[in-house]
Amino acid sequence: MKIAVAGTGYVGLVAGVCFAEVGHNVTCIDIDEEKVKLMKSGVSPIYEEDLEELMVKNYKAGRIDYSTDYKTAYKNADAIFIGVGTPELPDGSANMEYVATVARQIAENVEKDCLVVVKSTVPVGTNDKVEQFIKDSLVRDVKVEVASNPEFLAQGTAVRDTLHAARIIIGTESKEAEELLRKIYEPFHLPIVSVNRRSAEMIKYACNDFLALKISYMNDIANLCELVGADIQAVAEAMSYDDRIGNRFLNAGVGFGGSCFPKDTKALSYLAEQHGYELKTIKAAIEVNKKQKTALYRKACKRLITFKDLKVAVLGLAFKAGTDDLREAPSLENIPLLLENGADIYAYDPVAADNFKKRYPDQITYVDKPEEALKDAQVCFVFTEWNEIKNIAPGTFKELMRTPLVFDGRNLYDVKEMKSTGIEYYAIGRGG
Ligand code: UGA
Numbered sequence: 001m002k003i004a005v006a007g008t009g010y011v012g013l014v015a016g017v018c019f020a021e022v023g024h025n026v027t028c029i030d031i032d033e034e035k036v037k038l039m040k041s042g043v044s045p046i047y048e049e050d051l052e053e054l055m056v057k058n059y060k061a062g063r064i065d066y067s068t069d070y071k072t073a074y075k076n077a078d079a080i081f082i083g084v085g086t087p088e089l090p091d092g093s094a095n096m097e098y099v100a101t102v103a104r105q106i107a108e109n110v111e112k113d114c115l116v117v118v119k120s121t122v123p124v125g126t127n128d129k130v131e132q133f134i135k136d137s138l139v140r141d142v143k144v145e146v147a148s149n150p151e152f153l154a155q156g157t158a159v160r161d162t163l164h165a166a167r168i169i170i171g172t173e174s175k176e177a178e179e180l181l182r183k184i185y186e187p188f189h190l191p192i193v194s195v196n197r198r199s200a201e202m203i204k205y206a207c208n209d210f211l212a213l214k215i216s217y218m219n220d221i222a223n224l225c226e227l228v229g230a231d232i233q234a235v236a237e238a239m240s241y242d243d244r245i246g247n248r249f250l251n252a253g254v255g256f257g258g259s260c261f262p263k264d265t266k267a268l269s270y271l272a273e274q275h276g277y278e279l280k281t282i283k284a285a286i287e288v289n290k291k292q293k294t295a296l297y298r299k300a301c302k303r304l305i306t307f308k309d310l311k312v313a314v315l316g317l318a319f320k321a322g323t324d325d326l327r328e329a330p331s332l333e334n335i336p337l338l339l340e341n342g343a344d345i346y347a348y349d350p351v352a353a354d355n356f357k358k359r360y361p362d363q364i365t366y367v368d369k370p371e372e373a374l375k376d377a378q379v380c381f382v383f384t385e386w387n388e389i390k391n392i393a394p395g396t397f398k399e400l401m402r403t404p405l406v407f408d409g410r411n412l413y414d415v416k417e418m419k420s421t422g423i424e425y426y427a428i429g430r431g432g
Helices: 010-021 033-040 051-060 070-076 097-109 126-137 158-163 175-188 197-228 232-240 261-274 280-292 295-303 330-340 353-359 370-374 394-400 415-420
Strands: 002-006 025-029 064-067 079-082 114-118 144-148 168-171 192-195 311-315 344-348 379-382 405-408 424-426
Touching: 002 010, 002 070, 002 097, 010 025, 010 051, 010 064, 010 079, 010 158, 025 070, 033 064, 051 064, 051 158, 064 070, 070 097, 079 097, 079 175, 097 114, 097 126, 114 126, 114 175, 126 144, 126 197, 144 168, 144 175, 144 197, 168 175, 168 197, 175 192, 192 197, 197 232, 197 261, 197 280, 261 280, 295 330, 295 379, 295 405, 295 424, 311 330, 311 370, 330 344, 344 353, 344 370, 370 394, 394 415, 415 424
Parallel strands: 002 025, 002 079, 025 064, 079 114, 114 144, 168 192, 311 344, 311 379, 379 405, 405 424
Antiparallel strands: none
């Protein structure tokens, strides 16, 4: 099967590489020449476990190529996957500019019947418009159909999530489109759920927003736990035994970040408003999350009269472990507040420090080891759950810090152990 993939971000590149891995012939298209060169040399533009290895393997085997030449790639493809970004606009709606550009390029270049498959997260009803747009702009007498095939991979585990997905959702309006997609996914040996196009688009938002809601709910309960003297970790564990609730995404913390949940909650809320409906649950999830992002900072402000000239250790900058991505990261909400208040910040992140440096080149000292940040620090903030941070022994905080005062936004350490080691320890929803 000849597949073209438009866009080499998380969604496009990972999909392309995994299609090649199961034996399809793939061309990944990007407008950035430098990026294409890099990918051809086996370097991934994103930090993602196992990705480079599969890129090199499949490139050598001739199953995948990278190119800026969309004309050739689209001309001959059996299926063209669109995996470009749909970033958030100021009003919360999704920006469809990149999807539209690709749709136009497809319409102007396809020379045989083909299936266009939208992987990008797009508001319900968009694929109907994309299909119409392509049909209106076609320059040859060919049949082009659009299908929806939302992506459920998470950053940091993208390759695993794709090759071992819980399910593949295909949203089509014809038997031919459904059959072609089933054929493409057959070698993955995964459950396939076939629905209509609008349902597929909705499934993506419904899943992401449900998970976001789950996190905001746990953060809400965590805040209440603090007020009534309960422990959110114990509460979450007990909840997880109920398989109607499930045992994942129950971790309270500094709020959800990343490129998906913040954007997709706003986009669904916006979509509802456009239809004259108020999505109250999702609005609440957004509101709780906004406040949660700075909960740790507010807690620290209650304890300290000033940050001026204090050495502050910041452990973790990425929005979650396993990625160098900073989009909507809690660190980006808290660090400016600390800087404004005169803190002398020493930051550690095993992967995302270079990206943070681009935004804050001089105001922060970046260190290569958590211990360097902790040495002589008067306060420590934990924003990301990297193993390198999780594995710090309580004794290390005690020995290295001038005053062992720790604000942990990820509930990484045992409260009793921290306290018995002589650390003043504040976490989320744990009576601190
Ligand atoms: C999320 C979804 O998990 C994917 O299924 C989806 O495909 C993806 O969005 C997308 O739409 O592209 P991702 O944003 O990469 O994936 O990361 P998650 O692991 O879901 O984490 C999102 C945020 O929630 C992070 O800030 C994380 O720290 C936070 N989180 C997660 C919690 O605060 N508590 C938890 O228990 C779990």
